[in-house]
Amino acid sequence: MTQKATTVYQSDPAMSRNKLRRSLILGENGYSCGKSCLMVKCKPASRKAFSRAQRIKQVEQEGKVIIEKLELGPFASNCYIVGAESNPEAIIIDPGAEANEILKKVEDLGLEIKFIMLTHGHVDHVGALKEVKEATDAEVAIHADDAESLQKKPFSTMFGLSYPSPPPPDRLLKGGDSIDVGDLHFLVLHTPGHTSGGICLMGEGVLFSGDTLFNFGIGRFDLPGGSGRQLMNSIHTKLMILPDNTVVYPGHGPETTIGTERQGNPFLRS
Numbered sequence: 001m002t003q004k005a006t007t008v009y010q011s012d013p014a015m016s017r018n019k020l021r022r023s024l025i026l027g028e029n030g031y032s033c034g035k036s037c038l039m040v041k042c043k044p045a046s047r048k049a050f051s052r053a054q055r056i057k058q059v060e061q062e063g064k065v066i067i068e069k070l071e072l073g074p075f076a077s078n079c080y081i082v083g084a085e086s087n088p089e090a091i092i093i094d095p096g097a098e099a100n101e102i103l104k105k106v107e108d109l110g111l112e113i114k115f116i117m118l119t120h121g122h123v124d125h126v127g128a129l130k131e132v133k134e135a136t137d138a139e140v141a142i143h144a145d146d147a148e149s150l151q152k153k154p155f156s157t158m159f160g161l162s163y164p165s166p167p168p169p170d171r172l173l174k175g176g177d178s179i180d181v182g183d184l185h186f187l188v189l190h191t192p193g194h195t196s197g198g199i200c201l202m203g204e205g206v207l208f209s210g211d212t213l214f215n216f217g218i219g220r221f222d223l224p225g226g227s228g229r230q231l232m233n234s235i236h237t238k239l240m241i242l243p244d245n246t247v248v249y250p251g252h253g254p255e256t257t258i259g260t261e262r263q264g265n266p267f268l269r270s
């Protein structure tokens, strides 16, 4: 990475150990959800686990970085608001549903959203895009290969969901692009397999993995545009080369680390 791409993420060793321990504990049970989830071979579980009342909300403040996780909508999709204490400029990753909740949190945190980053074009990650875009006037960025799905919305009918049509994206991403927001810098990793235009977003020490890699799971690859061979190639060549202590924030379920997945993810064993 160039000097410009150096991030300001600062990890507190104690926090990292706690987080790792929590990941390991959660990993024992794995992440599970209803049969229509977008993860491959997850355990059967009750929807109740992700009811509104039980929704996990989490604010993590590690040094200069704020990572707010909101678990939203019928697919319990993770939306992340990422900013820095040193600068109000921030990003939203995957506004999947419940725009009001996302916007309220942004306001509470006093952040100014510059980019709405989409890890891919599935409805459970873009359902609140139109409202969030209109309210923030932030630039919408998605990989070029998933951009069409914003307009065609092929998955909304498949999963019986409807949502307002978003405007065309402002920026088409490709692997290797860097996103600079305030004091934060991110690198776009193109990780096709769950969808052809799926991306992961990397900052120093953190990875937002969309539906490519989960806590003890991987993304489904049987949907249109999916490919198991591509998915495994993406995970092995783009993600498993990252340091063990990289904290992974997936599109569904709890966070994990690259090291935890390298050791224990049953789908990564050859």
Ligand SMILES: [Zn+2]
Pocket: 038, 075, 077, 122, 124, 125, 211, 251, 252
């Ligand atoms: Zn998803």
Ligand SMILES: [Zn+2]
Pocket: 038, 120, 122, 194, 211
């Ligand atoms: Zn998906």
